[in-house]
Amino acid sequence: GAVVSQHPSRVICKSGTSVKIECRSLDFQATTMFWYRQFPKQSLMLMATSNEGSKATYEQGVEKDKFLINHASLTLSTLTVTSAHPEDSSFYICSARFIAGGPQETQYFGPGTRLLVL
Amino acid sequence: GENVEQHPSTLSVQEGDSAVIKCTYSDSASNYFPWYKQELGKRPQLIIDIRSNVGEKKDQRIAVTLNKTAKHFSLHITETQPEDSAVYFCAATGRRALTFGSGTRLQVQP
Numbered sequence: 001g002a003v004v005s006q007h008p009s010r011v012i013c014k015s016g017t018s019v020k021i022e023c024r025s026l027d028f029q030a031t032t033m034f035w036y037r038q039f040p041k042q043s044l045m046l047m048a049t050s051n052e053g054s055k056a057t058y059e060q061g062v063e064k065d066k067f068l069i070n071h072a073s074l075t076l077s078t079l080t081v082t083s084a085h086p087e088d089s090s091f092y093i094c095s096a097r098f099i100a101g102g103p104q105e106t107q108y109f110g111p112g113t114r115l116l117v118l
Numbered sequence: 119g120e121n122v123e124q125h126p127s128t129l130s131v132q133e134g135d136s137a138v139i140k141c142t143y144s145d146s147a148s149n150y151f152p153w154y155k156q157e158l159g160k161r162p163q164l165i166i167d168i169r170s171n172v173g174e175k176k177d178q179r180i181a182v183t184l185n186k187t188a189k190h191f192s193l194h195i196t197e198t199q200p201e202d203s204a205v206y207f208c209a210a211t212g213r214r215a216l217t218f219g220s221g222t223r224l225q226v227q228p
Binding site for chain 1 (some may be wrong): 152154159160161162163164167207214215216217218219220221
């Protein structure tokens, strides 16, 4: 089956520092990956769509200069939270979509990264 | 854009009873409707999905129905078990990212 990994699983950092989160599709290629944020007891909210080889598309209200996304290859997308603040503390989850060999709509989620900014 | 509404927000049932969760969507172009189960602190797990060319799909104790005209779809869990307790999310999409419902916390009482 499709496997998506995320690293790190948990990170604690001081306010003002930057944090990089990696999302990898392990056994398939994905031209598109998605980054979601989930606050406690809330739903998943799409932050941005990451396209291999091109700029990410950000959802309304998400600052592209604060949440830097790089999709350097068909198996790796990174999200960097720059100058993190306590309000950025959340559960960040990526997902990847098949490009071949399966329904194109199906998305598979990474295990998530819990970020705590002190 | 797409807007997905989900009800109820919480649902408590006795073990063995059925549970039904309902969602509505706004974008008539949406054609793919997955359901995810999320346990605390873990990733959402796809449990069943349905496409717009199908009205109903079943997988053991889980079934999903879709009414395209009314733009609503539902998840049905029969013979519920304590391990079914989790948060369930519906979602809808055309060719873009998934838009999620607000979630339903299902509690199955032994």
